[in-house]
Amino acid sequence: xxxxxxxxxxxxxxxxxxxxxxxxxxxxxxxxxxxxxxxxxxxxxxxxxxxxxxxxxxxxxxxxxxxxxxxxxxxxxxxxxxxxxxxxxxxxxxxxxxxxxxxxxxxxxxxxxxxxxxxxxxxxxxxxxxxxxxxxxxxxxxxxxxxxxxxxxxxxxxxxxxxxxxxxxxxxxxxxxxxxxxxxxxxxxxxxxxxxxxxxxxxxxxxxxxxxxxxxxxxxxxxxxxxxxxxxxxxxxxxxxxxxxxxxxxxxxxxxxxxxxxxxxxxxxxxxxxxxxxxxxxxxxxxxxxxxxxxxxxxxxxxxxxxxxxxxxxxxxxxxxxxxxxxxxxxxxxxxxxxxxxxxxxxxxxxxxxxxxxxxxxxxxxxxxxxxxxxxxxxxxxxxxxxxxxxxxxxxxxxxxxxxxxxxxxxxxxxxxxxxxxxxxxxxxxxxxxxxxxxxxxxxxxxxxxxxxxxxxxxxxxxxxxxxxx
Numbered sequence: 262x263x264x265x266x267x268x269x270x271x272x273x274x275x276x277x278x279x280x281x282x283x284x285x286x287x288x289x290x291x292x293x294x295x296x297x298x299x300x301x302x303x304x305x306x307x308x309x310x311x312x313x314x315x316x317x318x319x320x321x322x323x324x325x326x327x328x329x330x331x332x333x334x335x336x337x338x339x340x341x342x343x344x345x346x347x348x349x350x351x352x353x354x355x356x357x358x359x360x361x362x363x364x365x366x367x368x369x370x371x372x373x374x375x376x377x378x379x380x381x382x383x384x385x386x387x388x389x390x391x392x393x394x395x396x397x398x399x400x401x402x403x404x405x406x407x408x409x410x411x412x413x414x415x416x417x418x419x420x421x422x423x424x425x426x427x428x429x430x431x432x433x434x435x436x437x438x439x440x441x442x443x444x445x446x447x448x449x450x451x452x453x454x455x456x457x458x459x460x461x462x463x464x465x466x467x468x469x470x471x472x473x474x475x476x477x478x479x480x481x482x483x484x485x486x487x488x489x490x491x492x493x494x495x496x497x498x499x500x501x502x503x504x505x506x507x508x509x510x511x512x513x514x515x516x517x518x519x520x521x522x523x524x525x526x527x528x529x530x531x532x533x534x535x536x537x538x539x540x541x542x543x544x545x546x547x548x549x550x551x552x553x554x555x556x557x558x559x560x561x562x563x564x565x566x567x568x569x570x571x572x573x574x575x576x577x578x579x580x581x582x583x584x585x586x587x588x589x590x591x592x593x594x595x596x597x598x599x600x601x602x603x604x605x606x607x608x609x610x611x612x613x614x615x616x617x618x619x620x621x622x623x624x625x626x627x628x629x630x631x632x633x634x635x636x637x638x639x640x641x642x643x644x645x646x647x648x649x650x651x652x653x654x655x656x657x658x659x660x661x662x663x664x665x666x667x668x669x670x671x672x673x674x675x676x677x678x679x680x681x682x683x684x685x686x687x688x689x690x691x692x693x694x695x696x697x698x699x700x701x702x703x704x705x706x707x708x709x710x711x712x713x714x715x716x717x718x719x720x721x722x723x724x725x726x727x728x729x730x731x
Contacts, residue, residue, distance in 0.1 A: 273351070273388075275301065277372045278380035279365050280730035286360030291368050292730065293354040293377060294385055299341070301375045302354045304328050306339055317343035325356065325368055334367050335359055349385050350392030383727025387720070390712060397712030397723070398427045401666055404727050405488060410532055410539035414487040417663050426662050426669070429477060430710050433470050433676075437704040440466045444697050463696060464687045470703075471680040477662055478673045483652065484665035490532070490539030491651060492569070496594075497576035498586050502604035505634035506576060507531060507544040536648040543570065572647065573599040575627075579609030583620050591624050600628045600646050607633040668723075672706045679703035 275295030281288070293301055303312040308323025315321050319341065325334045338357040347353040356372075358364050373379060383404070390400045402421035409415035420426075440463050495503045511531045529544040573594045577587055591601070603609075603617055614631065621629055628646050632639030664670055683699035708714030 275377045276380035276384055277301075277369060277377045278385070278730040279369055280355075280385075281360070281365075283362070284360075285362060289358050289360040289365040291356040291358060291365065291372060292380075292385065293356075293372060294347075294349045294351045294380075294388065295377075296352065297375075297377065298352040298354045301372060301377055302339065302341070302356075304375055305371055306337075306356075308339065312341065315339075315341045317341060317346070320357075325358070325371065327371055334371060335364050337368075345392065345394075348394065349388040350394045351388060380729060381724075382729050383724035383731060384729075386727060386731055387724040390720070395422075396424070396427050397715060397720070398430065398666075398669065398710050399424055400712075401668075401723060403731065405665055407728070407731065409488075410490060411487070411534045411537055413537035414539060414665075417484060417487045417665055420662075421665070426477075426664060427711050429473070429662050430673075430707050433473055434704050434707040434711075434713075436466060436470050437700055437707070441697060441700055441704070444693050444700070460687060460693050463693065463700075464684065467680050467683050467687075467696070467700065471677055471684070474673050474677050474680070477664060478670060478677065480663045481665075481670045484663040485667075486538050486651060487663065488665035490541060491571040491647075492541045492543065493572040493574055493647070494543045494545060494570035495574045495576060496545050496590060498578070498584065498590075501576040501578045502602075502632075502634050503576045504529075504544050506574070506602065506604070506632075507542055509634050509637060509640055510542060535644045536652070538648065538651065540572075540647065568597075571598065572650065573597045574602060574643075575599060576602045576604050577617065579603045579605040579614050579617070579631075582613050583617050588624065591621070591627070595625055598650050600630060600643065600650070602639070602643065603629060603631050604634060606631050606638070607636050669710050672710050676703040676706040679706065 273295060275293065275297035277291060277293040280290045280292040299312050305325055305328060306312060306323050307326050308315075308321045310321065321339050321341070323337060323339060325337050326332065327334060335358045340353075340355040340357070342353040342355070344351040344353070356368060358368050369379075386395075386400050386403050389395050390397055399422050402418045405418035406415060406422060409418050443463060495506055497503050507529065510533050531542050531544075533540050533542055575587075575590055575594065577583065601621055603614055606614060618629055621627060628650070630639050630643050630646055632643065664673070679699045679702040683696040683703070686695045686699065687693075705714050709719070712720070
């Protein structure tokens with residue numbers, strides 16, 4: 262079934278959920294949305310004024326009381342919002358409770374006992390889409406904004422939520438529909454003999470729209486970095502400084518650092534913002550031959566992490582120079598993007614460090630950064646090297662549209678492919694109406710991005726990825 266307006270995807274009953282993270286905090290919110298939101302609140306909220314007397318978009322102090330036995334559950338602030346000027350486009354009540362787990366569960370349970378249904382994942386945002394408060398691309402930006410790991414990722418999601426991508430896609434789709442109208446005019450009135458002129462206009466229009474979509478598509482790799490980031494495995498022999506590197510990058514003692522070989526037995530991970538890129542650093546066990554069965558498992562996990570990571574950071578001990586196990590690691594990672602850190606340069610012999618650099622040049626010439634975790638040197642150069650390996654040009658947003666969603670990327674590429682088919686039809690000398698099918702298909706793909714021609718199954722899949730309460 263295709264989306265065709267309000268109410269297409271289900272009943273508009275009243276739903277409720279806890280909209281703040283699970284756990285203990287100062288404040289927690291229970292959100293109610295739907296035609297029965299105000300009636301539900303009237304039965305359980307006791308304040309100075311009745312719900313019907315409270316003005317929209319105002320906050321009122323009162324108590325949540327169980328009508329069955331007049332038991333007070335919590336002292337709250339209640340916000341009343343009349344639809345359609347709400348996030349969902351429906352009547353909405355938000356109950357700001359104290360943030361204890363038990364309190365929130367008790368308030369939600371009381372709400373549900375009034376005949377309200379528990380909301381499913383993303384159901385509030387889904388209703389906002391169905392009620393025309395936002396299009397599908399904007400709705401998908403909500404979860405990106407929630408999950409953003411860096412300021413740049415947050416800005417990209419916020420730009421999409423504002424409708425920057427939607428505007429570009431809608432403009433391209435409108436232009437395609439206008440081209441279709443020109444073609445149909447020629448087919449409908451062949452006596453005017455204007456097919457050649459119209460064919461040239463359509464061809465030029467197709468090329469222009471294709472180029473615009475190609476420009477948007479090319480921003481996906483930067484967008485993917487902003488949204489998903491990269492995984493970097495820190496590997497090397499024991500006591501080379503792997504855990505110290507993670508701690509310096511994280512700005513805290515995240516990993517245990519000792520002189521005892523084999524201290525790190527399992528993988529420790531930390532998300533760190535590197536030049537606007539969310540990087541998931543994995544501190545792994547030191548790679549060496551060992552008879553300790555537990556440490557052996559850690560070594561195997563370290564090798565596995567290196568194979569699956571987007572980036573391998575090989576940490577070498579500048580005091581010991583290049584040892585056979587170091588060369589083994591360098592050979593094993595020859596096909597990976599990698600950076601070699603020569604660490605402990607605060608105590609290492611300079612001649613030995615230069616010898617290590619020379620041998621590394623002979624071993625595949627990976628990028629080399631000289632560091633001292635004790636003095637904190639080389640970390641900025643490491644960040645610049647990571648940026649250089651993964652970003653061509655500026656990753657910042659500036660004023661262009663950056664797509665971060667794989668679904669959008671695939672649909673834009675499909676739209677481009679259809680336009681190339683229309684272009685081939687024209688250059689091949691086929692009648693003008695042969696291009697209509699491909700142009701219509703391109704417009705269809707673009708409509709699936711914003712939700713103008715999307716199926717219920719796609720919508721359900723998108724919103725199933727949301728958290729409950731949003």
